[in-house]
Structure formats: C-alpha cells, structure tokens
Amino acid sequence: MLTDERYSLILTILKEKGIAKTQDLMNALNCSESTIRRDLEYLDKIGKLKRIHGGAKRMYHLHEELSNQEKSLKNIQEKTLIGKYAASLIEKNDCIFLDAGTTTLAMIDFIDNGDITIVTNGILHASLLADRNIQSVLIGGKIKASTKAIVGATSLSQLKDYRFSKAFIGINGIDVEFGCTTPDPEEAAIKSLILKQSALTFALADETKWNKVNFVKVCNIEDVTIISNEIKDSNHLFREKTTILEAKE
Template identity: 30%
Template sequence: MLARQRQELILDAVRTTGGARVSELVDTLGVSDMTVRRDIEVLARRGLVTRVHGGATAAGSSVEEPGFAAKSGRNPAAKQSIATAAAALIEPGASVALSAGTTTHAVATALLGVPGLTVVTNSLRVAEVLWAGDATVVLTGGERTPSDALVGPVAVAALRGLHVDWLLMGVHGMDVEAGFTTPNLAEAETNRALVATARRVAVVADNSKWGVVGLSTIAALDEVDVLVSDDGLEPDARRTLDECCGRLVLA
C-alpha cells in the first residue's frame, strides 16, 4: 500500500470516529508502529489531524464536542472495566454525584448493584439507568449539550448547597499541564460546581484521554482523590498520574 493510501485510510478513521489510536491503525493497516506515526505526522503537518498521545484526533478536536452516540463506540471494553472499578469505591447508602458522559453512563449501570444510593446527576441518560434500580435520583436540569450533559445557570444553581460523599466524573482529556478538561465552556462550569459538592472526587477516563486537551479546565490533576483508568495507559502516563493524583486505579 502506498503512503498516500495509508494516510487516506487514517484520515477516514479519524473523521469517522473523531480519533484513532496508533495500536489500532497498526492492526488495521498491517504496518509498523513507526510507519503509522510518520503518516500521522504528515497529516498533522497538513493540518488534517491533531497529534495526541498514542494517536490522532480530528483537527480542532479540542473545541469540538462529539455526540453521545459517537463517543459510545470508543473503547467500550475499557469503559466497562473502569465502571466496575469505580463502582467498587462506593459503599451502600452513599450519596454520589455523576457527571454526564459515556464512561459515567457505564458507571451508572455498575452502580445498580449498590443498594440505597442517592445520586445527583446532570445527565438524563445516567438518570434513566438509575431509575431502573432503587436509587434516589436528583436531576439538575439545565441546557443540553451534544454529549447529553445538562449545563448552564440552572444546573449550577441546582448544585449549590448540595453535599455528596463522592463525585464520579468523566472528562474529555487529561494532561499534565492543562489537567482535566472539556471542550464545552458551560459544561466545565457545571462540572466545577459538581466538584464543589463532593467530599471526594474520582475521575473515570480511559487511556485515550491522556494527552488530549480540551478548551476549558475543570480541575488540576492534583485536585482529584482517585483517577480510575485502564491498563492500556502507557508507562510514562502512569508515572505522571500516580505522582499527581491522590490515587491511581488501573482497571
């Protein structure tokens, strides 16, 4: 296969799903890791993709927000493992806040096995999952984003004065300098309000989020008590997160 043909296939993969990992492209294209990285570099120089740690995203993706359906198909096995590990942090009868997102949606399903919970969420999808169990669900209200988060002044006002044992929060990206980020300014404000409600904060994010920087910072790495990720996280990322976060859990 010619280099241009490979690069077109990489570009198609990035445009279809919003991003592609080097390891996945190696398997798909049947070439070496180094070849894929060179092809990504060529596409990045042409302004067609953005290089991120371990792969590539669509150009300008730091300010573009994929919809819930588009994100649901990314790393489903890792999200399920993360959800199981995150649910294990929560004791029966606890009060828990859950942000919007596909990983927290998986966490909500895992929490169905924990009795007596009170759950605060700004996600209709998370609320729908939990209404099927015996949890008491408090939905914030607010304006809906492409990722199905409820955000804005109504959501922030609903969170004022609330106090929960845990916040389980999904993020768009995590970076040593930028911290935990999202591409949506209103969602960042609402997530910061969620952080303020919680005695302990756990971020749930798969390995593809490392090195991705969204438009707005929610929290610094050292402001969270636990980061739950997966064993696909690369060694340098593990070291950094282990040093900066309160505790690193790899599912």
C-alpha cells in the same frame, strides 16, 4: 544516534515536561548544540514543536467533542472496566453526583447498593437509574443535545445547595501542564462546582484521554483521583501528581 531517534526522544521529553532547554536536550541526547538547533528548527518547521529562546515547547491541538452516540461506540470494553471499578467504590448511605458521559454511564449496571442517593445531570443516566429503582435526582436546566447533559445557570444554582460524599465526573483530556479539560464551558462549570461540593471526586478516563488538551480547564490533575484502565510508562509524571487507580478485572 539516528536522526529519527533524536526527533522521537526530543518529542517524548517535550510531551512529559512541556518545555525543554537546549542544554538539557544536549545532555539527554548526548549531542552538540548545533545538532539540537538543527533538530529543533526542523521539528518547528513541520509543526511538531515551537522553538523558543534557549529551547523548545510542546505543541498541542485542541480536540473536538464527539456526540454521545459517537462516544458510546468507542472503547466499550475499557469504559465497562472503569465503570465496574468505580461502582465498587460506592458505599451505603453515600450521596453521589454522577456526571453525564458514557464512561460514568457504564457504572450504573454495576451499582448494587440501594441505600444511596444519586444526583445526576445526565438524562440517560437518570432513566437507567430509575429503571433500577435507585433513588435519584435529575437536576434542571438546559439540555445539551449532543451529550444529553443538563447544563446552564439553573443547574449550577441547584447544585450549590447539595453536598456529596463522592462524585464521579467524566474528563475529555488529561495533561501534565494543562490539567483536566473538557470542550464545553457550561459542562466545565458543572464539573468545577462539583469539585467544591464533593468530599471525594473521581475522574473517569480511559487511556485515550491522556496527553490531550481541550478548550476549558476543569481542574489540576492533583485535584481528583483518576480511574483509568491503563497508564503508559511514558506518563510517569502523572503518577507523581495524582493518585492513579488502575482498574483491573
């Protein structure tokens, strides 16, 4: 096996498992301990992994949050596909929480059931819902300028009084080891509370969110039903830990 092939396989194993023992890598790559040690030493030196006693662990980088305007220009087709699928899950008499975010925003054009109530912390969401004459509530609180989300103590206090049949939240990163994460602690607090207040919670995430880690953990991946446009074969561990609804045309 070529050196570059070994490097690729080692990093793939760490991507899936988070941590790997030297012996397990030897078995997987069918090579000697000295070869694995040299490979780990090199990959550690260039910042691809972290060597630990008896093996290695995956390195990850925290991802910065884009503004709402920047997000709206990315993966438009995928978000539309996910939004359409998610909207089809809404039923008559549902009480819905619709999280701020561009993927949840894509749901609104496809909501065709008028006998529902939607609570949202998204300013843009509330405006579009009002345009479509959908009964909705915009919670109060502090406005986060970059994402047009309402957050803070006031919004948390108000949401504690509500119960939802379904909730649709946005997630910035999904990772087997670190779960569902988002960059902002105040937005994470909203999402975490919603998990407790809703009978069913769906996390909307296009394929670019997989194997990414952000600053604040919202929940474990088994705590939500993930709606995604694509799951790569290398991410089979996600399938074992949660229910994946692959949105299709």
